[in-house]
Amino acid sequence: MYLNFFNLSEMPFTLTPNTEFFCALEPHHEAMQVLTTAIDMGEGFIKVTGEVGTGKTLLCRKLLNQLEPDYIVAYLPNSYLSPEELRWAIAVELGMDVDKALDQQALTQLINHYLLDLQEDNERVVLLIDEAQCLSWETLEALRLFTNLETESEKLIQVVLFGQPELDEKLANNKVRQLRQRISFSYKLRAMTDAEVIYYINHRLQVAGFNQPPLFSNNMGLKIARASRGIPRLVNILCHKVLLQAYGEGLNKITTRHIQLAIKDTEDCAKYRTGQYWSYSAVAISVFAIAAIWIWRQWL
Structure with a gap:
């Protein structure tokens, strides 16, 4: 294309969320500070919203790269999942070796035990969900139930939701008021x-x-x-x-x-x-x- 013509080593304006191009402008820098602080504090639910194209996925990838050395991170780029698909996706992302013939109750118990084992080994788990506005009511409730898992001092899994403004609209509904009350930190990306x-x-x-x-x-x-x-x-x-x-x-x-x-x-x-x-x-x-x-x- 025009790389040699303009003396460029790579394409500067691709739409792929390449973290090498992360630009720590005020909104993205503040969002990263909110995310890292909330995760360090062990908060259960954290939310980042912003209009289409404001850089949520790039921010999510940046956070993923930053967390991986110190945390066990499960990343779900596609949130259009049923409760059953959500459980399987979490198990896969956590690296669990599970029998595909398991029913949902048994799978949930295995995930719970696995998270407890990780906590005993001083391993902290963070679940990142992109495009979270696509989560159904049932899947949001299944997600909330996962965050019920906790010891006397900390949550066994932390959840970070990245979504468009429709996510705020969805969370304003009384159907998910229990989950909404558990969101302790949130940030809205501006243009x-x-x-x-x-x-x-x-x-x-x-x-x-x-x-x-x-x-x-x-x-x-x-x-x-x-x-x-x-x-x-x-x-x-x-x-x-x-x-x-x-x-x-x-x-x-x-x-x-x-x-x-x-x-x-x-x-x-x-x-x-x-x-x-x-x-x-x-x-x-x-x-x-x-x-x-x-x-x-x-x-x-």
């Missing part, structure tokens, strides 16, 4: 400010190996910040499209026109209005140009 977006763009480029004068001026970063509403995922999408367009045109400098085209091509962005309207897709043009160059080289 980035304009200044944070500018810093975020430059940070990701530097991590990707870029060491030349800034590709994006502050004014360009401001346009991206406004169009993306400060949502990291949209910032990544816009910046990737901008670099793709410049590369397709053989330009090693970013222009305002590239940003305008990227914004117009991205459905979930606040459209950047100018007196000029484009009737074609910026990305389509760039991809066509890149394909044409590739085909031409094949015939050489």
